[in-house]
Amino acid sequence: MSAPIQLRSDETFTLNVGPQHPATHGVLRVKMEMDGEYIYKAETVLGYIHRMHEKMGENRTYAQFLPNLGRLDYLSAMAYNHGYVLAVERACGIEVPERAEYIRVLTVELNRISSHLVWFGAFIMDLGGFTPLMYAFDDREAILDILEGVTGARLTYCYHRFGGVYNDIDDDFIEGTKAFIPRMRKALKVYENLVTKNIILMKRLKEIGPVSAEMCRRYGATGPVARGSGINYDVRKNEPYSVYNEFDYDIPVYHECDSYARYMVRMDEMEQSLRIIEQALAKLPEGPIMPAKKPKIIKPPVGDYYQAVEAARGSFGIRIVSNGDKNAYRMKLRSPTYSNMHLFDEACRGMLIADALAFMGSLDLVIPEMDR
Amino acid sequence: MMTETIKQSLEELFPPVETAAAPAVEESTDQDAADDKKKAAATAPRANGVITSDYQACGYHVDAQVAPEQLLAAVSKVNEAGFFIESITGVDWIADNQLEVVYDFCRYDFDLCRVVIRTRTDRANPEVPTITEIYSGANWHERETHDFFGIKFAGHPHLIPLLLPEDADFHPLLKDFKA
Numbered sequence: 394m395s396a397p398i399q400l401r402s403d404e405t406f407t408l409n410v411g412p413q414h415p416a417t418h419g420v421l422r423v424k425m426e427m428d429g430e431y432i433y434k435a436e437t438v439l440g441y442i443h444r445m446h447e448k449m450g451e452n453r454t455y456a457q458f459l460p461n462l463g464r465l466d467y468l469s470a471m472a473y474n475h476g477y478v479l480a481v482e483r484a485c486g487i488e489v490p491e492r493a494e495y496i497r498v499l500t501v502e503l504n505r506i507s508s509h510l511v512w513f514g515a516f517i518m519d520l521g522g523f524t525p526l527m528y529a530f531d532d533r534e535a536i537l538d539i540l541e542g543v544t545g546a547r548l549t550y551c552y553h554r555f556g557g558v559y560n561d562i563d564d565d566f567i568e569g570t571k572a573f574i575p576r577m578r579k580a581l582k583v584y585e586n587l588v589t590k591n592i593i594l595m596k597r598l599k600e601i602g603p604v605s606a607e608m609c610r611r612y613g614a615t616g617p618v619a620r621g622s623g624i625n626y627d628v629r630k631n632e633p634y635s636v637y638n639e640f641d642y643d644i645p646v647y648h649e650c651d652s653y654a655r656y657m658v659r660m661d662e663m664e665q666s667l668r669i670i671e672q673a674l675a676k677l678p679e680g681p682i683m684p685a686k687k688p689k690i691i692k693p694p695v696g697d698y699y700q701a702v703e704a705a706r707g708s709f710g711i712r713i714v715s716n717g718d719k720n721a722y723r724m725k726l727r728s729p730t731y732s733n734m735h736l737f738d739e740a741c742r743g744m745l746i747a748d749a750l751a752f753m754g755s756l757d758l759v760i761p762e763m764d765r
Numbered sequence: 766m767m768t769e770t771i772k773q774s775l776e777e778l779f780p781p782v783e784t785a786a787a788p789a790v791e792e793s794t795d796q797d798a799a800d801d802k803k804k805a806a807a808t809a810p811r812a813n814g815v816i817t818s819d820y821q822a823c824g825y826h827v828d829a830q831v832a833p834e835q836l837l838a839a840v841s842k843v844n845e846a847g848f849f850i851e852s853i854t855g856v857d858w859i860a861d862n863q864l865e866v867v868y869d870f871c872r873y874d875f876d877l878c879r880v881v882i883r884t885r886t887d888r889a890n891p892e893v894p895t896i897t898e899i900y901s902g903a904n905w906h907e908r909e910t911h912d913f914f915g916i917k918f919a920g921h922p923h924l925i926p927l928l929l930p931e932d933a934d935f936h937p938l939l940k941d942f943k944a
Contacts, residue, residue, distance in 0.1 A: 448938060483822070611900055611902055612902035613850040613852070699869070712869070
């Protein structure tokens with residue numbers, strides 16, 4: 394795979410994909426050096442939607458920075474909320490009531506399914522199939538309605554708070570989620586019959602976009618990209634946080650290292666998230682959603698703190714360097730797609746351009762999260 | 766388990782030396798001066814070396830501070846132990862007139878161990894060696910750190926702005942940056 398690519402002709406040309414291109418899912422640009430239909434070299438150009446969230450983290454108090462987290466990965470904002478509040482709670486030693494942690498897990502897992510549904514619809518559309526997008530967005534709509542009722546937002550959630558959550562879930566949420574689980578299971582069956590076993594899809598994805606486990610390690614790929622390469626790594630299991638230890642669920646791992654493996658990981662993950670939601674609803678404890686005692690002003694002691702969570706796209710890490718002030722001294726956001734996309738330049742060499750775009754879709758890119 | 770192994774491996778970079786006896790702290794009757802001294806001691810940059818951190822409190826197991834010349838050796842050890850690269854970032858310690866580069870590593874297996882390698886460089890002429898030869902994924906992280914802090918990664922194959930505009934000549938995460 395890392396063997397030098399033989400030029401087929403003595404002439405190459407530059408193809409500019411993006412920054413406005415449907416396959417890049419946002420404002421991402423890839424400069425491709427083409428040898429006919431084959432990619433000789435690719436260079437990804439980032440930064441079109443860079444907003445410097447890390448500087449905002451230094452200029453704002455810890456509470457004021459909360460809404461920023463919903464604006465990194467707009468498809469799975471809840472996991473980013475979760476990572477940030479966990480990091481600050483670790484730094485300040487805030488105890489979280491059990492009910493609040495259960496509610497956090499419920500909302501994060503619902504959000505994970507809705508994020509995978511967008512990826513599913515958009516990915517199949519990349520490959521030329523329009524219909525699944527309609528099904529996927531219909532099912533996603535049900536999740537957005539459930540989450541909107543309790544958080545007040547449809548995408549850019551700011552629901553988790555230091556010590557707990559913003560408000561308690563109501564009967565509408567519980568009933569809605571209970572009704573959603575069988576609906577989603579039925580939908581997953583439909584997707585399997587309509588898309589997963591489709592021969593055209595298999596031909597487009599199988600043995601396309603090989604990413605070896607060693608390549609994942611060199612680039613720091615996490616999430617479904619790593620799990621599609623036979624790496625059994627999920628922060629929820631490897632570094633348990635919140636109450637994930639109390640549920641029985643599996644981490645889907647595929648060893649084929651191709652785009653189809655990454656596709657299968659995400660499809661299986663939706664079922665696993667449903668299992669977590671089911672158990673969390675059944676075990677949901679009564680009690681407060683905020684701790685009785687909590688510092689009024691968040692001022693973590695001097696030091697630096699790291700917290701990772703499993704977002705829909707991989708391991709989201711946050712490093713807070715505190716000098717004891719009410720603003721962070723340094724706020725580093727480690728986003729998963731940044732590392733996952735980085736290996737594209739190396740992996741796509743020698744690929745047909747149509748395959749490379751399918752490969753890019755299987756990496757599940759969210760540009761605002763890469764550019765921060 | 767892994768924590769001990771990697772700690773010992775990194776400690777090899779720091780052969781034991783005869784440390785001179787620490788100068789006795791002068792007794793001060795002035796309460797304010799004593800407080801100031803305590804504060805200075807707490808915030809002063811730590812000496813190079815490896816320490817085991819309290820994972821529950823700070824989220825990583827091994828914290829190694831190395832000199833820039835030792836960086837490649839330290840990262841190679843982490844690489845040989847099978848860690849993957851999590852991220853690279855900088856911190857501007859303007860009071861010490863230093864820039865810190867922080868490297869995060871983690872493992873894919875269930876032998877959970879997070880390793881932090883830090884190195885400090887002079888703020889006026891910040892330069893550390895690149896680790897792209899060892900971890901290809903360091904490429905973008907180093908370019909980003911160069912964007913934000915102006916730290917030069919000697920030997921980096923393509924050190925041009927990544928997230929900032931291509932003609933950017935400013936470094937927004939420096940503490941004395943004025944927009």
